[in-house]
Amino acid sequence: MRILLVEDEPKIAYSIVSALTGANYRVDAVRDGETAWFRGDTEDYDLVILDLGLPKMDGLAVLKRWRAAGKMMPVLILTARGTWPERVEGIDAGADDYLAKPFQIEEVLARVRALIRRSVGQGSAILTAGPIALDTRQMRVLFDGAPVSVSPLEYRLIGYLLHHKGRVVSSSELIEHLYGDDDARDANALEAVVTRLRRKLGPDFIETRRGFGYLVSDEPA
């Protein structure tokens, strides 16, 4: 799960990053609204934690621009206590949850968990690469527009690869993502899944980089 943290105050940013990283999320942190807007617009995040009152571009403006551009990822807003007018504006702008400063780190984690749980299967972003599209609303894979039935594990695998398309993903990273650190599986289990997916999506879509991992190419075939 990738999270974008937008927070200009270093101390707060650091504590949130630590907590989220410790909870096994991948976190990108930025400090100003302009950068935030760009990252949120070009990358796919599962969640954004957005501080209001930022340099360069106000947090609410960033949020509104994302929503206007069709970005639907859940957004958790951090706001100073007592600034309720902002909260109301936030509702209108399309925020999903709020947290007033100062807050406990545990609260942040709880909200993050809740938002991500809620948004699973709801993100309207449809990831594509070549003829394959991942319909995250209906939890299915489209091949040339036609639905292909995939199992949950297959879905997670192709989802992860699409999420990181254009980059080689190592087997260990995939295994870590598909299963937990807790119950690690044999590498062969992963290979079996890949095989089954290739049978459904065609052999060329998931490339093998022998010795390194797997790759879904970014470029239009």
Next chain:
Amino acid sequence: MRILLVEDEPKIAYSIVSALTGANYRVDAVRDGETAWFRGDTEDYDLVILDLGLPKMDGLAVLKRWRAAGKMMPVLILTARGTWPERVEGIDAGADDYLAKPFQIEEVLARVRALIRRSVGQGSAILTAGPIALDTRQMRVLFDGAPVSVSPLEYRLIGYLLHHKGRVVSSSELIEHLYGDDDARDANALEAVVTRLRRKLGPDFIETRRGFGYLVSDEPA
């Protein structure tokens, strides 16, 4: 825009009336359920803000009687935080939105705006998908125009799926919304409800995405 406020606590009533009046709404305020029922039945309001826990007649009872009499105005319910059973009952009774006490005045205004916007725009009280229609005012389910008798739980389930049609809804999310976090039920209970609904609505209407959840398709069959 005329709003009926039903609230027995003077302080709260006063602050809401002030805020609404300041926002250019015409507000009538009453303090007990009986009066509320009479006013709502004889006058035309664009919105009702309804506190539960009223003298003389309970808020939910008022709402039910309005709906039974064919009153269609949107209702915003004020409820004490954490009283899930009330909330569930409210859904059954035909409420449109909720606000947990204590709340900020600005929140009330935001919800009021949202509800009025919704009802003015295309406030269709009837959700449809394929041959199934959900009449949220009369709390009935229609299949090809013919009423189908469904239980309260079945109604909530099909209602939730229709509200989120086109998207896969996970079992845990469904359970959370059908029962509330307090008394979680076995996943099998949910399956039983689904089975019973399918027997009434036909097997194809509620699709199963094995490993993910349930789905009511968006597309015209």
Next chain:
DNA sequence: TGCGTCCTGTCAGCAAAATGTCAGGGCATT
């Protein structure tokens, strides 16, 4: 109060799908 009915959770068994495991075989890299 007593009876019947409806609603709904629980249980158990079943079927099907999903997934891990194994054993060989192929193929790339050297």
Next chain:
DNA sequence: AATGCCCTGACATTTTGCTGACAGGACGCA
């Protein structure tokens, strides 16, 4: 050609969801 890494078909196991049956409880009605 040798060496590993990877692929894959077959099989076993586990998981998941469906369904009929049953029971407790709520509710209405006499």
